[in-house]
Amino acid sequence: MRLLSYRIKGNPGPSRMGFLHGEKIIDLQKAWKKFKHANNDNDAANTADRFFPADPMQFFTAGSRMIEQAQDVLIYAKYNRVDDISFSRDQVYLFTPLSSPGKxxxxxxxxxxxxxxxxxxxxxxxxxxxxxxxxxxxxxxxxxxxxxxxxxxxxxxxxxxxxxxxxxxxxxxxxxxxxxxxxxxxxxxxxxxxxxxxxxxxxxxxxxxxxxxxxxxxxxxxxxxxxxxxxxxxxxxxxxxxxxxxxxxxxxxxxxxxxxxxxxxxxxxxxxxxxxxxxxxxxxxxxxxxxxxxxxxxxxxxxxxxxxxxxxxx
Structure with missing residues (x-):
């Protein structure tokens, strides 16, 4: 899995966690919500902002358990439509994946x-x-x-x-x-x-x-x-x-x-x-x-x- 930090060009908001899927960049938190809804885990999907961070640094400091969950999302994206939360490479600006590591x-x-x-x-x-x-x-x-x-x-x-x-x-x-x-x-x-x-x-x-x-x-x-x-x-x-x-x-x-x-x-x-x-x-x-x-x-x-x-x- 290729995990990245991105922002839509022209959008002044903070960078978000994404991953590369073929030639597309997919928003990871939004894909995780789709994955949870598809598995009838609506409680998890609705509380994603607390338990599955969109902020890249929060994601990586949560450690390997978060990456394991992200791997499930990658598998889901291979077999389900995620066009509404995916972007072409020229639509986004890539940031450093980890902006403020502790060491x-x-x-x-x-x-x-x-x-x-x-x-x-x-x-x-x-x-x-x-x-x-x-x-x-x-x-x-x-x-x-x-x-x-x-x-x-x-x-x-x-x-x-x-x-x-x-x-x-x-x-x-x-x-x-x-x-x-x-x-x-x-x-x-x-x-x-x-x-x-x-x-x-x-x-x-x-x-x-x-x-x-x-x-x-x-x-x-x-x-x-x-x-x-x-x-x-x-x-x-x-x-x-x-x-x-x-x-x-x-x-x-x-x-x-x-x-x-x-x-x-x-x-x-x-x-x-x-x-x-x-x-x-x-x-x-x-x-x-x-x-x-x-x-x-x-x-x-x-x-x-x-x-x-x-x-x-x-």
Missing amino acids: IICVGKNYAAHAAEMDSNVPDYPVLFAKFANALIGPEDVIEKPKFVNKLDYEAELIAVIGKEASHVRRDKAFDYIAGYTIGNDMSARDLQKRTPQWLQGKTLDRSTPVGPWVVTPDEVGDVGNLAVRSYVNGEERQSATTQKLIFDIPFLIEFISSLVTLNPGDLIMTGTPDGVGMGMTPPQFVNDGDIVTIEIDNIGRIENKVKEKAKIQ
Whole structure:
């Protein structure tokens, strides 16, 4: 299932939870109401606003049980008319599926070739840092580049979305705690990142990190340990690798991180980027106003965002 956050173009209201069905986007809460009415569960249908949220963040923080209910709706939509609550792709604007996760935990230097291009050793333990929700934007938003940033870089990443509370999880149980996967672009202001030993200031600038276009449930992703990850700048391929090259794979990351901090539904783990970033090129090639950055991951999709320079603070 491909779960997304959308709003009808021209409608100023809040984004709503939807899912992709063929070429159409279907409103998830409204489809759930139809499903419940069809099964003569009118009480549930009439109380959907309380028990089946239309708000995407509320949906994901409710965890895996909500996604299990959504899977029933997907099956219902395959065999029943839902035209009145479905929209073509050009009718809607997609937002980041999770706009305000409780935690955004990022992993640095998690591909050996990327560590090498950054003149760094392969780490013995995962290199963790954080982003804040202010950095997140959707798959159709512009990446904001402050004028004082001169070395803005792209980083294609697979993101794991947590589906239930996870504390001291063993590797062999890690996949039980994942709601799905999405795509991220860990845009990094290298000139800010590198001026201190701590990376935070270069990693969480306002409206700098595209995430989307949807969250894909594990059953549709398949082997998450062998997905192709690619990035392009203005159509030129920059990164190309597979998740087989991760130094610390997703089960290890879940075990390691959950031993340090409890993970909650809706939390994001950005798993690291392959080699081919702008800073690693000779000479370095950073992105600037007007550049278009595209990230693709097999079995998930693609996001494409334009860079826009914003004015200095007055």
